[in-house]
Amino acid sequence: MFGLTFEKLLLIGVLAVFVLGPERLPHYASKFAQFIKQLKAMADGAKSRMREEMGPEFDDVDWKKLDPRQYDPRRIIREALTDEPETVAAPVVAPTIRESAYAQRQRLLREGRPAPFDDEAT
Structure with a gap:
């Protein structure tokens, strides 16, 4: 839960004892317990x-099917x-791998041919 291990909770408890002191700690512990009870009651409601x-x-x-973590x-x-589409039975054809524009240009330059020119390019 929130990545809290027993050691981390123990460290938080020790820090709370030092920060709050032994006089105020029981009061704040009871308030925390009330808060947790209210939170549980709200969730149940x-x-x-x-x-x-x-x-x-x-x-x-x-509910497990609707868990967003599975997506x-x-x-x-x-x-x-x-x-x-399931209605159209397409023949099984090996996919063709298209060469990127950069790879095409590099191949043409290696072959000694001029690179393609696009009039509409900026």
Whole structure:
């Protein structure tokens, strides 16, 4: 949770003892406990309200499927670009690798031919 390990929590506790002092520490610890309880009550209230408003469909929702951490934008784009329509059965053809404009120009210069000229280029 937030990258907090037991050692880090222990260090925060030790720092709190030194900063707050032994007299004020119990008071602030109880306030922190109340805050955590209120936070949990708010989360439970939101969950029950959601269950109320959605009705029986709330239990049918697959929450793991809706987790945004599972989506990899690179994979989504790759799948969208490589997917072919299912209605058209395209023949299997080896993909042609297009040469970049820079590579084309370098190849032409190596061959002793002039580089292509684009009238519309600025």
